[in-house]
Amino acid sequence: MPGISADAVILGYDGKDIKALLLKAKEVDYWMLPGGFIEKEFDLNTAVHRIVKARTGLEQLYLQQFQFFGKADRNAHQKEHLKSLHQLSLKARTWISQRFITAGYFALVKIDDVLPKADLFSDRCEWIPVDQLPPLIIDHHEILQTALLYLRRQLNYLPIGLNLMPEKFTMPQLQNLYEGIMKQKLDRGNFQRKILKLDILIRHEKLKSGGAHKAPYLYQFDVEKYNEKVKDGIGFV
Amino acid sequence: MPGISADAVILGYDGKDIKALLLKAKEVDYWMLPGGFIEKEFDLNTAVHRIVKARTGLEQLYLQQFQFFGKADRNAHQKEHLKSLHQLSLKARTWISQRFITAGYFALVKIDDVLPKADLFSDRCEWIPVDQLPPLIIDHHEILQTALLYLRRQLNYLPIGLNLMPEKFTMPQLQNLYEGIMKQKLDRGNFQRKILKLDILIRHEKLKSGGAHKAPYLYQFDVEKYNEKVKDGIGFV
Known part of the structure; x- marks a missing residue:
């Protein structure tokens, strides 16, 4: 369909940075x-x-719609660039230099998977922080930033992390993910209290060994409870 | 653009029913x-x-995108019907019987306005409960139900009511709106406690007159605080 495309913001977390x-x-x-x-x-x-499979090899992603990008002149600045992409078919080059609306999708994945x-x-x-x-081409910078904004807003009403964290993780690691999404530092005690109150985590016993009393607890998501919260939301009502 | 349309779910509240x-x-x-x-x-x-102005006369709505509807066969059941709409131009009849994707928008308005x-x-x-x-034509029933679902989810992270309630209202009236959106009864004390905690309401003094001690308090939204919550969300973080 000449007038409509889709673009996918695929986000991952490597324990330090949020990457696209x-x-x-x-x-x-x-x-x-x-x-x-x-x-x-x-x-x-x-x-x-x-599209995502053809372009990146990735399959079975949970891709969610988040917004359309439909400015009439969204590709105006790069029309000449786009027309000269010789790898593309003539049809694709024509379409890409005419007006088209794009459907923004996003997915969260474990980078190692x-x-x-x-x-x-x-x-x-490549994965880029x-x-x-x-x-980025056309309005892809805006699309990516908007996806991050949606993700930030989702922290208010959905649990987040199951598709991003390793199976077991420490509380500071989870906090680091939230801080990355929110682009701000959070108070440690406050974060721990709120996350535990959601009742979506299983806490593992610390390993008993010399000096292990200083090791942090390991947690993992209680998938059943987590998915209930995904269904019901974690917010006001 | 032949392949892409938009449909608007315009919702109002008459003090009793949510209407489209x-x-x-x-x-x-x-x-x-x-x-x-x-x-x-x-x-x-x-x-x-x-489009909304041309079709309903309504202007200056705050229309929000919520989802696109892109099933390949979404108009399949009504192709013959759609082709025979003589009021439409030949071009529109052709487009409407071919595949097109629609952008779902919604707006909340005061019915009396x-x-x-x-x-x-x-x-x-007409306004219909x-x-x-x-x-409804094509997949408009699905589009409308999906808009209601989004509105329900928004209760979890945004204040709702400024565009739907009269300027002054009682707590039971506001609760009735929430119950209409959520399609379930809420506990009165619990609702009041949660709404007041949001700190978005101004309470007016009761009128002093005979028997007035039984009259309920009137509230109105504190627009500034309300809009702050719209920006920041009311949920987890």
Whole structure:
């Protein structure tokens, strides 16, 4: 469908930074989100999965819609660039230089679980920290920032972390993820109290060994309770 | 743009029921949300406002995107119906019987503030309670139900009511709105405690007059504090 594409913001967490999966476009000095035009015969959600798989090799992601990007002149600055992408078919080059609206999707994944692969149109497919982004094509910077904003807002009504954290983790590690999403430091005691109150964590016993009394507790998500909170929300009502 | 339309779920509250603004299509026995195809030269958000104004007469709504509806066969059941809408131009009839994706928007309005007007393609434009809906065209029933679901979820992280309640209202009136959105009864004391804790209401003194000690307090929203909560959220963090 010429007028509508989708772009996926795929976010991961390596224990230190929140990272986005980006492709380096061939021929031009821009990076981009994995995306493409919607195939006519597929449901939008199916089409997005096919695009992401074709462009990065990733399968079975939980991709969520978050917003459309529909400014009439969103590709205006790069029309000439886009028309000259020789890797693309003539049809794709025409479409990409005309007006098109894009559906923004995002997914959270464990970085270690996936092995991204660049496609024909890209030199590389890499995890890049979201606070050290290279120049992105068209309005992909805005799309990525908006996805981060949605994620930040979700902290208010959904538990977050199951798809990002290793199976077992310490409280400071989880706090670091929240701080990364919120872009601010949180009080340690306050964070621990609020997270425990959600009742979605299982605490493991500390290993008994010399000096182990100083080791932090390890936690893991109680998947059943976690998913209940995903369904019901954690907020006001 | 042939492949992309927008539909608006415009919700109001009359003190008793949550109602949606719907149009009765001419020639067919279906009602529909105000919507239409996106004009090529306008930003998506601008185009939606133009569509809603043209179809219902309503202006200056705060329309929010909530989801796109992109099933490949979403109009399959009604293709013949749609093709025979003689009020539409040939172009529109062709587009509407081909595949198109729609952007779902919603707005909350005070019913008394607006005077809806039907357009050329509709017999009537009316407020209809969302639990007494007539048959709706294409997937408009799904779009409307999904908007209600989003609104329900928003109760978890945003204050709600400023655009729906009269200027002054009682606590039971506000509770009735929440119950309508949540489709469940709430405990009175619990509701009052939680709402007051949000610190977004101004309480007025009771009028002093005979028997007035039984009158309920009147409240109004503290717009400044309300808008702060809209910005920051009311939830976990």
